[in-house]
Amino acid sequence: MIRCEGVSAGIKRSGALDLALIDLGRPVACAAVFTGSQAAAAPVLVSRAAIADGQARAVVINSGCANAGTGAVGLANAERMQRAAATRLGCGVENVLVCSTGPIGPQLPIGLIETAIGEMGLSSDAWEQAAEAIRTTDTFAKVAIARFGELTVRGMAKGAAMIRPDMATMLAVLTTNADVEFEVLDQSLRDAVTPSFNSLNIDGCQSTNDTVIAFATGEVAGDVATIRRLMAEVCMELALMIAKDGEETNRVIRLKVIGAASAESARHVGKTIADSDLVRSSFYGGDPNWGRILQAAAVSNVTIDTSAFAVAYEGMVVAEGGCQVPYDPEVIRRRLRGDFDLEVRVGWGSGTATVITTDLTPGYVEFNGAPS
Amino acid sequence: MIRCEGVSAGIKRSGALDLALIDLGRPVACAAVFTGSQAAAAPVLVSRAAIADGQARAVVINSGCANAGTGAVGLANAERMQRAAATRLGCGVENVLVCSTGPIGPQLPIGLIETAIGEMGLSSDAWEQAAEAIRTTDTFAKVAIARFGELTVRGMAKGAAMIRPDMATMLAVLTTNADVEFEVLDQSLRDAVTPSFNSLNIDGCQSTNDTVIAFATGEVAGDVATIRRLMAEVCMELALMIAKDGEETNRVIRLKVIGAASAESARHVGKTIADSDLVRSSFYGGDPNWGRILQAAAVSNVTIDTSAFAVAYEGMVVAEGGCQVPYDPEVIRRRLRGDFDLEVRVGWGSGTATVITTDLTPGYVEFNGAPS
Numbered sequence: 206m207i208r209c210e211g212v213s214a215g216i217k218r219s220g221a222l223d224l225a226l227i228d229l230g231r232p233v234a235c236a237a238v239f240t241g242s243q244a245a246a247a248p249v250l251v252s253r254a255a256i257a258d259g260q261a262r263a264v265v266i267n268s269g270c271a272n273a274g275t276g277a278v279g280l281a282n283a284e285r286m287q288r289a290a291a292t293r294l295g296c297g298v299e300n301v302l303v304c305s306t307g308p309i310g311p312q313l314p315i316g317l318i319e320t321a322i323g324e325m326g327l328s329s330d331a332w333e334q335a336a337e338a339i340r341t342t343d344t345f346a347k348v349a350i351a352r353f354g355e356l357t358v359r360g361m362a363k364g365a366a367m368i369r370p371d372m373a374t375m376l377a378v379l380t381t382n383a384d385v386e387f388e389v390l391d392q393s394l395r396d397a398v399t400p401s402f403n404s405l406n407i408d409g410c411q412s413t414n415d416t417v418i419a420f421a422t423g424e425v426a427g428d429v430a431t432i433r434r435l436m437a438e439v440c441m442e443l444a445l446m447i448a449k450d451g452e453e454t455n456r457v458i459r460l461k462v463i464g465a466a467s468a469e470s471a472r473h474v475g476k477t478i479a480d481s482d483l484v485r486s487s488f489y490g491g492d493p494n495w496g497r498i499l500q501a502a503a504v505s506n507v508t509i510d511t512s513a514f515a516v517a518y519e520g521m522v523v524a525e526g527g528c529q530v531p532y533d534p535e536v537i538r539r540r541l542r543g544d545f546d547l548e549v550r551v552g553w554g555s556g557t558a559t560v561i562t563t564d565l566t567p568g569y570v571e572f573n574g575a576p577s
Numbered sequence: 578m579i580r581c582e583g584v585s586a587g588i589k590r591s592g593a594l595d596l597a598l599i600d601l602g603r604p605v606a607c608a609a610v611f612t613g614s615q616a617a618a619a620p621v622l623v624s625r626a627a628i629a630d631g632q633a634r635a636v637v638i639n640s641g642c643a644n645a646g647t648g649a650v651g652l653a654n655a656e657r658m659q660r661a662a663a664t665r666l667g668c669g670v671e672n673v674l675v676c677s678t679g680p681i682g683p684q685l686p687i688g689l690i691e692t693a694i695g696e697m698g699l700s701s702d703a704w705e706q707a708a709e710a711i712r713t714t715d716t717f718a719k720v721a722i723a724r725f726g727e728l729t730v731r732g733m734a735k736g737a738a739m740i741r742p743d744m745a746t747m748l749a750v751l752t753t754n755a756d757v758e759f760e761v762l763d764q765s766l767r768d769a770v771t772p773s774f775n776s777l778n779i780d781g782c783q784s785t786n787d788t789v790i791a792f793a794t795g796e797v798a799g800d801v802a803t804i805r806r807l808m809a810e811v812c813m814e815l816a817l818m819i820a821k822d823g824e825e826t827n828r829v830i831r832l833k834v835i836g837a838a839s840a841e842s843a844r845h846v847g848k849t850i851a852d853s854d855l856v857r858s859s860f861y862g863g864d865p866n867w868g869r870i871l872q873a874a875a876v877s878n879v880t881i882d883t884s885a886f887a888v889a890y891e892g893m894v895v896a897e898g899g900c901q902v903p904y905d906p907e908v909i910r911r912r913l914r915g916d917f918d919l920e921v922r923v924g925w926g927s928g929t930a931t932v933i934t935t936d937l938t939p940g941y942v943e944f945n946g947a948p949s
Contacts, residue, residue, distance in 0.1 A: 244875030244883045244899075274871050276884075276900040309868025310901040413872055482854065482937070483945055490946030496681025499646050500785055503616030511616045512648075527616075528648040529682040538948060564946075565854070567939030573855055574862030574936075576910060 206230050207359075207380055207422070209331040211338030214321035216269035216307070216314055222338035224321050226290060227378055228263040232300050233422050235261035236391035238398050240415035246273035247283035248303040249414060255287070255299050256418075259387035262300035264378055264418055265290040265322065266339050268363070272305040272313050273413035282315045289322040304376050304416050306341055306363060336361035339376055343450055349442040351435040356427040357382050358435040362443040364450050375402055377417045377443055383432045384423040393433045394419045401440035404472060405448060406479035406562045448561050453568030457544045457561065458488055465556035470507045474551055475560035477505035485565035491541035493534060495524045502551055510552035517548045578602050579731075579752055579794070581703040583710030586693035588641035588679070588686055594710035596693050598662060599750055600635040604672050605794050607633035608763035610770050612787035618645035619655035620675040621786060627659070627671050628790075631759035634672035636750060636790055637662040637694065638711050640735070644677040644685050645785035654685045661694040676748050676788050678713055678735060708733035711748055715822055721814040723807040728799040729754050730807040734815040736822050747774055747784070749815055751791040751808065755799045765805045766791045773812035776844060777820060778851035778934045820933050825940030829916045829933065830860055837928035842879045846923055847932035849877035857937035863913035865906060867896045874923055882924035889920045 207229055214224040237256050239249050255261060265286060272279045283303050291298040305313070336346040343364040350359045362377035379394070398417055419436065448457045460479055465471035478484055481501035487494035495516040502509055515525045519540045523532045579601055586596040609628050611621050627633060637658060644651045655675050663670040677685070708718040715736040722731045734749035751766070770789055791808065820829045832851055837843035850856055853873035859866035867888040874881055887897045891912045895904045 242872070242875040243881055244871050244886070271868075274868055274886075274896065274900060276898065278900075309871060310896070413875065482941075486942050486945035489942060490948050492946070492948040494948075496643075496646055499616050499681060500614070503614040503785065509615055514616070514646075524646065524682070526648065528646060528650075534948065565942055566946075567942045569854075570858050570861060570937050570939045570942060573858035574864070574938075576862050576864040576866075576906065 206329055208327035208329050209335035210325045210327050211331065211334040212321055212325060214267065215317045216267055222334070223267055223269040224318060225266045225335040225338035226263065226322065226325050226327065227335055228294055228327055229380065229420050229422055230262070232260045232262045233420050234259060234385060234387045234390050235418065235420050236387065236394045237302070237416060237418040238394060240412060242413045244273065244413050246271055246305060246413040247275055247279040248272055248305045249416060250280060251283040251287055252302040252304065252416065255302050258299070260300070261302050261420065262296050263290060263294055264302040264304060266304040266376065267313070267318060268306050268339050268341050270305060270307040270311055270313050271309045271414050273309045275312055278312055282313045285315050286313065286318055286322070289319045293322050293325060302418060304414065306339065306376055306414055309413060332359065332361065339363045345450060347443055347446040347450070349439045351438040353431050353435060355382070355425045356431060356435060358439045360439040360443050362447060364447045375412070375415045375447065377402065379417070379419040379436065379439060381419070381421050381432065381436070382424040383421050383427045384425060385421045385432055389429055389432070390419055390421045393436045396433060397436040397440040400559065401437070401444035404558065404560045405444045406476050406560055444561060448563055451563040453566050453572045454563035455566055456488060456564045458563065459546045459559055460562055461546065461548045461557065461559045462551060463548060463557045464513060464550040464552040464554055465507065466552070466554040467556040468558050469556070471556040471558035472560065474502050474505045474507050474509065475558055478502055478549065479560050479562035482565055485562070488564035489566050491538050493518045493523050493532070493537040493541065495529070498549060499524070502549065513550055513552050515550035519545050578701055580699035580701050581707035582697045582699050583703065583706040584693055584697060586639065587689045588639055594706070595639055595641040596690060597638045597707035597710035598635065598694065598697050598699065599707055600666055600699055601752065601792050601794055602634070604632045604634045605792050606631060606757060606759045606762050607790065607792050608759065608766045609674070609788060609790040610766060612784060614785045616645065616785050618643055618677060618785040619647055619651040620644055620677045621788060622652060623655040623659055624674040624676065624788065627674050630671070632672070633674050633792065634668050635662060635666055636674040636676060638676040638748065639685070639690060640678050640711050640713050642677060642679040642683055642685050643681045643786050645681045647684055650684055654687045657687050658685065658690055661691045665694050665697060674790060676786065678711065678748055678786055681785060704731065704733065711735045717822060719815055719818040719822070721811045723810040725803050725807060727754070727797045728803060728807065730811045732811040732815050734819060736819045747787045747819065749774065749789045751811060753791070753793050753804065753808065754796040755793050755804045756795040756797060757793050757801070757804055761801055761804070762791055762793045765808045768805060769808040769812040772931065773809070773816035776930065776932045777816045778848050778932055816933060820935055823935045825938050825944045826935035827938055828860060828936045830935065831918045831931055832934055833918065833920045833929065833931045834923060835920060835929045836885060836922040836924040836926055837879065838924070838926040839928040840930050841928070843928040843930035844932065846874050846877045846879050846881065847930055850874055850921065851932050851934035854937055857934070860936035861938050863910050865890045865895050865904070865909040865913065867901070870921060871896070874921065885922055885924050887922035891917050
């Protein structure tokens with residue numbers, strides 16, 4: 206039985222929900238993927254240690270403060286938050302993971318958090334309430350579910366992008382009732398994260414706090430392929446919700462890179478293209494500006510074959526063999542009024558990958574330029 | 578005697594100047610630095626070959642078309658442009674370099690260019706006119722000069738950033754009357770380019786056409802240190818002009834990274850910070866948002882010591898020892914109304930570097946989002 210709660214601990218001055226507890230009821234198989242940042246936040250350090258044995262029972266998450274750039278005090282506070290949850294649940298601290306999201310720099314109001322955790326009720330139908338409590342500037346709570354027979358994978362996430370005022374944190378928690386070994390859970394999670402959260406590029410900013418956690422309660426037997434498929438589906442659905450909710454963005458673009466030496470190379474080129482301000486400005490304008498895509502692809506670390514270079518917007522080819530081909534920009538622009546697909550050939554290899562990105566908008570800059 | 582001309586060949590539909598010829602009168606020592614893009618434009622390929630012997634006499638430059646992404650036809654056109662200039666000057670094609678800047682994709686109107694080159698006059702006082710002709714969306718022609726005794730270094734450049742509609746090309750031509758060997762000229766140019774043009778980060782976009790060329794006519798003896806100093810001065814002055822003229826940008830920020838293992842590491846971290854949309858949005862807002870700087874620095878490939886991490890805006894410290902220190906954001910914001918200096922400590926090494934960057938503005942996105 207998974208029980209949750211989301212409450213207002215007073216971390217956010219607005220009084221909005223800002224603290225979530227998700228409890229699996231007993232230690233279960235647990236895998237996680239953390240930020241690669243050298244300045245990993247205190248909760249990431251605490252969670253990495255807690256999960257070293259491949260087991261955990263609960264995760265406590267606050268929004269409104271990242272507890273990053275907070276030094277020794279921050280680390281002690283993350284441990285206090287972990288201890289408060291363990292005390293509330295009557296389990297060992299090593300069974301509790303901790304996540305934080307919000308501005309970098311300020312210390313956690315740990316007294317408020319300890320008090321709130323001590324008073325938290327837990328119910329079996331508060332998944333959405335918990336998802337609500339981990340929001341920062343997300344405009345909607347993000348939950349997803351995938352089922353096959355009795356096998357279930359459930360997920361919640363908070364947005365990756367343009368999180369004012371400091372960061373671009375992506376948090377996600379998945380639970381499944383599947384009976385899987387840690388190794389299978391861990392590999393399934395990593396494989397699910399690669400094409401979804403790790404292929405999502407909204408502003409190129411990896412945060413100090415990015416964390417994806419998966420718990421498996423072991424109640425239902427299931428074949429590995431199905432478990433992997435369901436986890437991949439939930440991660441992709443949550444990733445697309447995050448892209449859709451990118452603040453002040455207008456469009457989601459699925460950028461498929463084909464013809465690379467490997468899928469990894471294709472993903473790298475895709476991310477380089479999706480990182481370019483000039484490319485993303487052209488997405489904003491709905492402009493089939495393939496020259497900017499060539500410019501960006503050609504400065505990635507991956508070798509590309511410029512003589513094979515080709516670009517198609519919504520299936521309409523604008524460049525082929527490294528050169529522009531005749532096309533009617535007005536016809537293409539009419540097709541680029543909303544979300545769109547973009548395909549880029551970078552050679553004749555068999556490596557392909559799809560990156561999910563958004564446009565860069567004046568609103569994004571206004572929003573993130575406003576002093577906090 | 579250096580002779581130039583800038584004319585309107587009809588490449589730009591507006592009728593503005595779009596073709597420049599700079600002639601040194603005879604083959605002289607010549608060094609150049611070209612784009613590292615894998616999709617180097619046709620004129621870059623032609624110029625690289627022409628300069629292989631460390632000598633050249635002239636450079637012909639057009640604006641209004643990059644001749645990039647143009648395949649075999651583009652290469653043939655760059656060679657025709659080179660041949661037309663060689664014929665006009667009565668020298669071998671191997672003595673003529675070629676540069677182009679403008680949209681990627683379209684082919685050069687080579688007939689118009691050949692006709693215009695054939696009719697070009699050349700005069701000894703047309704340096705500014707030539708600088709005018711290499712402009713794309715620069716709001717002013719960029720020329721600089723440095724002197725020490727009779728020794729002179731002169732330069733012209735066109736802007737790096739936000740060149741609508743396709744690219745971010747930076748072109749610069751330097752001439753000096755110094756009597757230097759190719760090796761000294763080449764090393765002096767590379768050393769001058771590193772802290773100036775190669776430390777300029779406006780939108781993180783390296784173009785298919787970036788080129789910096791230096792000619793030395795050998796008329797005046799001079800010590801190597803002086804020549805290097807004058808070249809460095811001219812390159813830095815031109816780089817700052819380019820930053821100042823970044824379209825739709827409001828501020829120039831000098832970002833100094835200190836405490837890195839090497840100058841190269843420091844420059845790499847600085848560029849990573851200056852590449853962050855969230856950081857550059859905070860520059861736009863004049864917001865001392867050090868958390869975004871930590872976030873960006875911590876994902877560069879360079880190892881940083883987060884416990885030493887410190888940030889100062891205009892000399893006012895906001896973070897030290899990896900943590901925020903008390904400061905009055907209003908006081909700092911008042912000091913961040915225009916251009917400003919930013920210092921970031923990433924460890925206790927002796928490597929330092931300064932990167933020149935600008936803010937990211939809503940106007941930039943509007944400008945580059947508008948279909949061409």
